[in-house]
Amino acid sequence: MRASERAYLALRDDILHWRLEPGTVLAEVEQSERLGVSRTPLREALGRLAADGLVATQRGRGLVVTGVSTDTIVQLFELRQVLEQQAARLAAQRRDADVFEALRDEFTTAPDLLDDRDPEHGTYYDLVSRFDSAVDDATGNPYLVGALRTLRPQLVRIRRVSRDDRARLRAAAGEHQLIVEAIAHGDAALAASATHVHLHNSLRNVLASAERKLA
C-alpha cells in the first residue's frame, strides 16, 4: 500500500475515533515522524482530509482538526437528507431484488444483534454499513456515491457525541427494515419517504444527546 494512503487512513481513523481531538494542530514534520512517512505523502494525506472537511487551514497556524457543533450536525443532515433520499429512490428503480430481500431478512433479526454481548454494537453497525454499500451499488451513479462517501466519515465522528441507546437502535432497525422493503419492492417514493423519516428521527436523537454533551 502507498505511504500516502496509509497516512490518510491512519490520520482519518485517529480523527474519527477522537484520538485527535478538535482543535489539535497537525504540524507536517511532527505527524510525518509519528506515522513514519516523509512529508511528501503526508501532505497528500492532509490535502485529502481537508477536502473531506475533517481538517481546516487556520491562517498561519497550519492545519487543525475541525470541531463538531450542533450547527454542523444540522448542516450535515440537511445534506444527508437529500443525498440518501435520492440514493434510495434510484436504488429502488435499479436494484437487484435478491440482494435487498436478503438484507430485509437480516434487518428482521437485527434486534437480536443488540444484546449485551456486543456493547459497541459493532455487528449492527456492520450490517448498516453493508446496507449502505448495497444502496451505493444499486444507484449506478458514481457522482452521487462520491458525495455520500465524503459525507460518511463526518457522520461516523458524530456517533461519538450521540451515543445511541438500545431503544433508539431497535427503532432504527425497524426504520431500516421499511426502507429495505421499499427498495426490494421497487417503490421509489416509499423508499425516499422512509429514508426521510429515518433521518428525521436519527437527527432528533443525535441532537438530544449532543445537547447534553456539547453544552
Add this chain to the structure above:
Amino acid sequence: MRASERAYLALRDDILHWRLEPGTVLAEVEQSERLGVSRTPLREALGRLAADGLVATQRGRGLVVTGVSTDTIVQLFELRQVLEQQAARLAAQRRDADVFEALRDEFTTAPDLLDDRDPEHGTYYDLVSRFDSAVDDATGNPYLVGALRTLRPQLVRIRRVSRDDRARLRAAAGEHQLIVEAIAHGDAALAASATHVHLHNSLRNVLASAERKLA
C-alpha cells in the same frame, strides 16, 4: 499565488474548455514542464482534479482526462437536482430579501442580454453565476455548498456539448426569474419546485443536442 493553485486552475481551465480533450494522458513531467512548475505542486493539482472527477487514474498509464457521455450527463443531473433543490429551499428560508429582489430585477431584463452583440452570452452566464453565489451564501450550509462547488465544473464542461440556443436561454431566464421570486418571498416549496422544473427542462435540452454531437 501558490504554484499548486496556479497549476490546478490552469489544468482545470484547459479541461473545461476542451483544450485537453477526454482521453488525453496527463504525464507528470510533461505537464510540469508545460506549466512551469515542478512535479510536487503539479501532483497536488492532479490530486484535486481527480477528486473533482475531471481526471481518473488509468491503471499503469497514469491520469487521463475523463469523458462525457449521455450517461454521465444524466447521472450528474440526478445529483444536481437534489442539491440545487435543497439549496433553493434553504435559501428561501434564510435569505436576505434585498439581495434576491435585486437579482429578480436583473433577471427581468435578462432577455436584453441575449442579443447578437455577445455571441457567447458571457454576460448572461455571469448573471447566473452571481445568482448561484447568492444562493450559496443564503443557504448557510458549507457542506451543501461544497458538494455544489465540486459539481459545477463538470456542468461547465457539459455546456460545450449542449450549445444552448437563444430560445432555450430566454426560457431559462424566465425559469430563473421564478426561482428568484420564490426565494425572495421566502416560499421554500415553490423555490424547490421551480428549480426542479428548470433543471428538468435544462436536461431535456442538453440531451437533445448532446445526442447529435456525441452519437
Add this chain to the structure above:
DNA sequence: TCACGCTCCTGTGTATACACAGACTAGCGG
C-alpha cells in the same frame, strides 16, 4: 513464423534539501 522471456525505459511514488513567509520574543525607546 510465432511465442516466450528478458531487458530497458518511461513514469509514478517517496525522500530530502532549500527558500521564504509569518509569528513569537526580546530588547529598546518613549
Add this chain to the structure above:
DNA sequence: CCGCTAGTCTGTGTATACACAGGAGCGTGA
C-alpha cells in the same frame, strides 16, 4: 510600564534526486 521594532525561528511551499514497478520492444528459440 507599555508599545513598537527587529531578529530569529518554526513551519509551509517548492524543487530535485533517487527507488521501484509496470509495460513495451526486441531478440532468441522452437
